[in-house]
Amino acid sequence: MIDALSPVRLALIVVFGLCGLFFTFVSMAGVLRLPDVYSRAHTASQADTLGAGFTLAAVALAAGWDGAGFKTVLLLFFIFVTNPTAAHAIARAAFEEGIVPWTEGDERR
Template sequence: MVDAQSVAILVLVGLGLFFTFVSTAGVLRLPDIYSRAHTASQADTLGAGFTLAAVALALGLETGSYKTVLLLFFIFITNPTAAHAIARAAEEEGIEPWTTDDDRTDEELYRDSNVETDGGDRE
């Protein structure tokens, strides 16, 4: 007989795997750094959150579950912050977001993204 806790753990792990695979597909398939950073911060955070919630539920009221909840809190804070830092660095380097009316080839985009900068502030 399967109890409710086991079903909840399986559902949480399934949701965690789903969002992690969505995040992986997004990072591999999306066209620019901005949309990749978005999917990595959003879907990956959800995937890790659901999976860690399943671990905390499986451990019960032990020291390990408290540490898992702290790790979950840490991931919820750091993943979006890291994605913001990556997107901001890309914007400061002058990397333009991909648009549907952009007809440049991948080689042209790569060549344009390798323009040397002086590292100073843009005005």
């Protein structure tokens, strides 16, 4: 199936796929490096927005504008609705529990 694609489209698919990988990697590095639950929630949303976003864009390009491509766009839409809701739920739960966000000079948690 990939053989039938034009070189430009193939290149775009590869570029988008790599971008998706890159942002997922950044997000992983952030979750490991950042100091507390709030700052980790920031970077976890990166994997969902651009990481999944670019990957799904690559999928949509590979699948073409028929059913599958349309479905990946829908998928992206739902990720964009649910991801901030989940991040907010985590942050709010942490806040309600009285966890004070990390600031410079604090010990790493």
